[in-house]
Amino acid sequence: MRLEPQRGSQYDARIFGVGLVSDRDGNAALRGGRLSPQAYAENFADAHLPLTPNQASIESDRCYFCYDAPCVKACPTQIDVPSFIRNIATGNIKGAAHDILEQNIMGAVCARVCPTEVLCEGACVRNDPEQKPVAIGALQRHATDWLFDRHVQLFERAPATGKRVGVVGGGPAGLSCAHRLAMLGHEVTVFDAHDKLGGLNEYGVAAYKVTSQIAQREVAYLLEIGGIEPKLGVRLGRDISLSRLRGDFDAVFLGIGVGGVNALGIDEPKLAGVFDAIGYIEMLRQADDLSQLPVGRSVVVIGGGMTAIDIASQVKRLGAEDVTIVYRRGPYDMGASNKEQAWAQTSGVRIKHWARPLRLLGRDGALTAVEFTRTQSDAQLAEDDASENFIVAADMLFKAIGQRLIKEDLDGNANVLEMNAGRIAVDAQRKTSVPGVWAGGDCVAGGKDLTVVAVEDGKRAALSIDRHLRQQSKTGAHNG
Numbered sequence: 505m506r507l508e509p510q511r512g513s514q515y516d517a518r519i520f521g522v523g524l525v526s527d528r529d530g531n532a533a534l535r536g537g538r539l540s541p542q543a544y545a546e547n548f549a550d551a552h553l554p555l556t557p558n559q560a561s562i563e564s565d566r567c568y569f570c571y572d573a574p575c576v577k578a579c580p581t582q583i584d585v586p587s588f589i590r591n592i593a594t595g596n597i598k599g600a601a602h603d604i605l606e607q608n609i610m611g612a613v614c615a616r617v618c619p620t621e622v623l624c625e626g627a628c629v630r631n632d633p634e635q636k637p638v639a640i641g642a643l644q645r646h647a648t649d650w651l652f653d654r655h656v657q658l659f660e661r662a663p664a665t666g667k668r669v670g671v672v673g674g675g676p677a678g679l680s681c682a683h684r685l686a687m688l689g690h691e692v693t694v695f696d697a698h699d700k701l702g703g704l705n706e707y708g709v710a711a712y713k714v715t716s717q718i719a720q721r722e723v724a725y726l727l728e729i730g731g732i733e734p735k736l737g738v739r740l741g742r743d744i745s746l747s748r749l750r751g752d753f754d755a756v757f758l759g760i761g762v763g764g765v766n767a768l769g770i771d772e773p774k775l776a777g778v779f780d781a782i783g784y785i786e787m788l789r790q791a792d793d794l795s796q797l798p799v800g801r802s803v804v805v806i807g808g809g810m811t812a813i814d815i816a817s818q819v820k821r822l823g824a825e826d827v828t829i830v831y832r833r834g835p836y837d838m839g840a841s842n843k844e845q846a847w848a849q850t851s852g853v854r855i856k857h858w859a860r861p862l863r864l865l866g867r868d869g870a871l872t873a874v875e876f877t878r879t880q881s882d883a884q885l886a887e888d889d890a891s892e893n894f895i896v897a898a899d900m901l902f903k904a905i906g907q908r909l910i911k912e913d914l915d916g917n918a919n920v921l922e923m924n925a926g927r928i929a930v931d932a933q934r935k936t937s938v939p940g941v942w943a944g945g946d947c948v949a950g951g952k953d954l955t956v957v958a959v960e961d962g963k964r965a966a967l968s969i970d971r972h973l974r975q976q977s978k979t980g981a982h983n984g
């Protein structure tokens with residue numbers, strides 16, 4: 505990563521809807537153009553280089569092709585990992601890609617974003633202190649990139665069933681569901697509030713893991729199967745209602761993610777420089793020119809999950825001088841894996857554990873610092889001991905303390921849909937409590953908020969919907 509002395513233009517406050525912030529010297533503290541064009545390009549380049557064919561061949565030979573392989577069980581989509589690696593080893597890259605995509609249609613993005621260290625690679629039998637696990641994610645990327653680079657379509661639709669399914673949300677859960685349903689011969693309409701499909705692959709995940717080009721390449725591949733009609737810029741709860749969808753379609757799948765941002769739980773005076781991490785990341789992912797993004801000198805991020813790691817690493821890469829993540833518990837309690845934490849630290853981010861915010865401090869309407877109190881142990885979380893408080897100077901603060909389901913989107917049906925811990929309750933088949941309505945991905949209870957889990961949810965729901973619709977055809981029943 506390349507960081508350079510600050511220089512360049514002020515960001516356009518009109519574009520980003522926030523006021524400029526002045527530091528002690530009277531300089532604008534939030535501004536873009538802190539780095540050279542070359543530094544932006546280097547800092548946001550693909551974080552991991554792809555394997556060369558030779559490297560892929562050598563790496564595939566390291567696999568023991570275990571019987572009852574633990575990596576298969578550890579993959580939420582149960583990709584037959586030994587089979588796809590054996591195919592790479594024997595030069596059958598198309599066969600390898602088929603093994604991957606038949607289980608996980610978003611295998612190309614998952615190869616880049618899965619926390620493999622806690623999933624498939626974490627379970628690899630070669631994972632001991634003396635050796636490294638087989639690089640399953642990198643091999644998966646090798647096979648799927650080979651396929652996409654050659655525009656090879658592996659899937660086709662079954663004969664039309666005449667059944668229609670409404671899918672709300674075009675993220676990994678919704679798209680995976682839509683693709684499987686289309687394969688099985690159903691007609692699918694995908695409604696999404698954004699003007700592009702892809703969900704957080706397009707608007708959320710760090711730019712150095714997945715570019716828009718990779719996300720949209722996958723969307724195009726998925727849609728190529730036919731039978732999927734996207735309706736973009738359409739919001740459930742505003743433009744359409746769940747009750748209407750239930751009337752218009754034979755089945756409905758909800759994959760609306762968790763778009764609401766949790767509050768800090770303290771008084772939040774309106775200060776320029778305070779951002780919600782998700783909103784900023786969306787802006788970053790859609791920016792044509794990274795030098796236009798406002799960046800502070802001293803940045804504080806509050807949170808402990810992947811969003812906190814991503815915003816901290818990216819704002820550092822945009823040229824912030826000091827970036828500190830503050831998390832209220834210890835390193836092992838963080839939602840982000842050890843590898844993710846190490847990644848942020850090697851990007852120059854400081855992680856401070858066992859502290860929570862007490863007060864936002866400001867001057868002339870702009871953030872200047874955040875006061876924290878220490879939270880040494882669970883027993884002390886509720887204690888306010890002023891002697892343990894400390895202040896971190898900050899001209900920019902990101903709230904990254906988790907997201908929540910926006911219940912208003914469910915237009916009153918939140919009262920009908922059974923909820924669990926603020927998310928939609930589903931059974932093992934991803935059926936909700938409302939007949940004819942399935943749900944999956946981040947919006948359902950009990951998930952792990954990972955792309956690969958959302959893809960599996962969508963797939964499972966599609967298979968369950970398919971069984972239901974075929975049964976319905978036999979019995980002539982509706983919305984069971």
Ligand SMILES: Cc1cc2nc3c(=O)[nH]c(=O)nc-3n(C[C@H](O)[C@H](O)[C@H](O)COP(=O)(O)OP(=O)(O)OC[C@H]3O[C@@H](n4cnc5c(N)ncnc54)[C@H](O)[C@@H]3O)c2cc1C
Binds near residue numbers: 672696697946958
């Ligand atoms: C910053 C960040 C970084 C992440 N990094 C990783 C990572 O590295 N690896 C990983 O595995 N996971 C990561 N995740 C988690 C992963 O992105 C999610 O688990 C995954 O995208 C969930 O898919 P989904 O389809 O359920 O929801 P989403 O991807 O959120 O898609 C939901 C879709 O529904 C649409 N929508 C929402 N409300 C409505 C409505 N009312 N009407 C119509 N459409 C609506 C949205 O526009 C969106 O397209 C990250 C998440 C964040 C926030």
Ligand code: SF4
Binds near residue numbers: 579581582620624641
């Ligand atoms: S989808 Fe993710 S967890 Fe599954 S095998 Fe591929 S990289 Fe591993």
